[in-house]
Amino acid sequence: MRRGCFFLILIMSLGTFIYLAPLYFKGSLLDPNAGVLNWGLVATIFVSLTILGFFFEFERAAAGAKEIALVSMLGTISALSRLPFAAMMNFQPCTFFIICSGYVFGPVAGFMVACLTALISNLFLGHGPWTPYQMFIWGLVGITAAWLRKLPLSKSTAVVALAAFGFLWGWLYGIIINVWFWTYFVYPLTLKTYLLTLLNAVIWDATHALANVFFVGIFGARVIATMERFKKRFYWSIERDGVK
Amino acid sequence: MQISLRYKDKGTVIHRLNPFAKLAWVGSVTLLAVIFEHPLFLLLLFLATLPVVILARAWREWVSLIRFVIYMSLVIVIINSLVMYHGTHVLLEFTFEIPTLGNPKITLEAICFGLGMSLRLLAIVSAFTVLNFTVHPDDLMLAMIKLKLPYKSVLAMSMSTRFIPTLAGDLERITDVQRARGLEMDKGRLRQKLKSRGAVLIPLLANSLDRTVQVAEAMESRAFGALKKRTYHREIRLGTYDLVTVCAAISPFFFGLYLRYLGYGGYRYYPSLQKIDPGQTGWLFLAALAVLLLLILPLAWRRRRYILD
Numbered sequence: 001m002r003r004g005c006f007f008l009i010l011i012m013s014l015g016t017f018i019y020l021a022p023l024y025f026k027g028s029l030l031d032p033n034a035g036v037l038n039w040g041l042v043a044t045i046f047v048s049l050t051i052l053g054f055f056f057e058f059e060r061a062a063a064g065a066k067e068i069a070l071v072s073m074l075g076t077i078s079a080l081s082r083l084p085f086a087a088m089m090n091f092q093p094c095t096f097f098i099i100c101s102g103y104v105f106g107p108v109a110g111f112m113v114a115c116l117t118a119l120i121s122n123l124f125l126g127h128g129p130w131t132p133y134q135m136f137i138w139g140l141v142g143i144t145a146a147w148l149r150k151l152p153l154s155k156s157t158a159v160v161a162l163a164a165f166g167f168l169w170g171w172l173y174g175i176i177i178n179v180w181f182w183t184y185f186v187y188p189l190t191l192k193t194y195l196l197t198l199l200n201a202v203i204w205d206a207t208h209a210l211a212n213v214f215f216v217g218i219f220g221a222r223v224i225a226t227m228e229r230f231k232k233r234f235y236w237s238i239e240r241d242g243v244k
Numbered sequence: 245m246q247i248s249l250r251y252k253d254k255g256t257v258i259h260r261l262n263p264f265a266k267l268a269w270v271g272s273v274t275l276l277a278v279i280f281e282h283p284l285f286l287l288l289l290f291l292a293t294l295p296v297v298i299l300a301r302a303w304r305e306w307v308s309l310i311r312f313v314i315y316m317s318l319v320i321v322i323i324n325s326l327v328m329y330h331g332t333h334v335l336l337e338f339t340f341e342i343p344t345l346g347n348p349k350i351t352l353e354a355i356c357f358g359l360g361m362s363l364r365l366l367a368i369v370s371a372f373t374v375l376n377f378t379v380h381p382d383d384l385m386l387a388m389i390k391l392k393l394p395y396k397s398v399l400a401m402s403m404s405t406r407f408i409p410t411l412a413g414d415l416e417r418i419t420d421v422q423r424a425r426g427l428e429m430d431k432g433r434l435r436q437k438l439k440s441r442g443a444v445l446i447p448l449l450a451n452s453l454d455r456t457v458q459v460a461e462a463m464e465s466r467a468f469g470a471l472k473k474r475t476y477h478r479e480i481r482l483g484t485y486d487l488v489t490v491c492a493a494i495s496p497f498f499f500g501l502y503l504r505y506l507g508y509g510g511y512r513y514y515p516s517l518q519k520i521d522p523g524q525t526g527w528l529f530l531a532a533l534a535v536l537l538l539l540i541l542p543l544a545w546r547r548r549r550y551i552l553d
Binding site: 038040041052055056058059062064065066068069070071072073075076077079080112115116119120123124125126127128129181184185186187188190192193196197200214218219222223226227229230234 | 250274469
């Protein structure tokens with residue numbers, strides 16, 4: 001657990017550094033506008049290595065066939081749910097599925113479901129340089145959804161919290177994913193150009209945030225209850241004071 | 245539920261080409277598009293993708309993607325021209341102030357920079373067309389395993405692709421069952437319609453989770469994970485000829501890196517546009533890069549004849 005936490009903090013610090021470096025290290029070697037470093041490549045390499053790191057974590061955490069089959073199935077459901085909504089400007093339920101998966105089955109499962117969502121749905125919608133970014137951001141959604149589990153929430157407040165969480169991630173998704181477009185095609189990399197890039201996608205992000213609230217509000221309680229029931233039936237663990 | 249993969253087996257020489265070679269080639273073009281700034285180099289990368297797309301008979305699908313590229317290109321040109329005032333040839337100067345942007349000056353150089361970056365996007369999207377339309381998902385998974393990516397993750401991906409038709413079938417069956425029970429899914433407003441989909445979604449989820457256990461039990465009964473080193477039912481064989489093809493596919497990337505090291509492939513847009521002519525040596529290097537990029541075609545052609553013989 002400690003190792004996982006350390007890994008996550010390292011990723012988040014590195015990610016924040018890469019994200020903010022173009023804005024604060026003007027004139028130095030780290031300034032992407034100086035032409036020494038290609039910031040698009042730096043960000044893509046970082047994102048890809050992070051995903052690889054989590055794949056290795058899954059290799060360690062997935063003890064048997066059950067875990068692999070579970071994330072595959074949830075990943076497929078999530079990916080397929082994205083397809084009918086492809087033309088609806090990011091109004092789609094897959095972020096909702098990822099949130100529920102992370103919330104019920106934990107951070108590693110949440111991350112893997114997210115990765116599979118991007119990989120499988122893009123077999124239909126098209127892969128591109130955006131795929132690793134989608135895997136990364138949805139992965140973060142899955143991981144952070146698991147954190148909500150630690151809050152003392154009742155069933156009804158959990159749905160409200162998840163809806164607010166989904167709304168926040170709808171916007172954060174846009175804020176992070178636009179980095180690939182910004183670093184690859186826009187010059188210079190300044191706060192102004194970044195905000196303009198975000199402005200271009202503001203409708204997509206707004207519909208994404210609303211879709212998350214909508215789907216969590218309508219299906220959240222029932223989907224979580226179904227997943228919880230499955231978890232209780234098929235998983236067991238030994239705790240210090242007895243069998244759970 | 246009608247779903248179809250982007251991949252269609254059209255049996256062309258590009259479809260028959262080793263997936264590693266295609267991955268290496270698409271990776272090379274994408275990376276070169278990111279490291280090059282010179283419009284001629286970017287144009288070459290884009291043009292090099294066209295014969296591959298045509299030979300793969302993915303032309304129609306490619307055209308449908310162009311709409312997306314045109315929209316994104318417009319955005320690229322607008323953003324770049326609104327924020328970059330270092331160009332010397334001012335085409336338009338705003339007389340009124342735009343919040344946070346001030347009085348933008350649209351310069352020729354900024355528009356050219358936007359067009360150059362659009363060319364970069366075009367080359368990348370065009371290269372990925374080859375990957376999306378000619379590499380079978382199973383081959384992609386096998387390639388990932390061969391590349392020593394964590395096995396359990398790749399297995400999860402492979403199982404996911406396997407579950408797609410199963411889930412689509414389940415969805416159809418559950419929808420029919422609910423309709424037979426009198427559920428009217430297409431009535432009411434959008435919110436009502438989506439709500440009634442819940443009557444399909446929840447049983448589908450419960451059914452799928454139960455199926456998960458069956459699949460896991462089936463895997464365990466076949467001794468999944470008993471041995472550290474696994475065996476394969478189907479393998480991508482990487483013979484000498486395939487290795488040569490992969491090397492040929494990756495060669496443009498290393499050559500491009502060398503050119504960047506020599507100082508070619510860069511371009512100065514500001515304060516005024518640099519001369520576009522790369523010079524005699526530059527043209528020679530461009531021609532050499534074109535040959536390396538297209539080397540994959542005769543190799544693909546020869547491979548088919550080799551298999552037929």
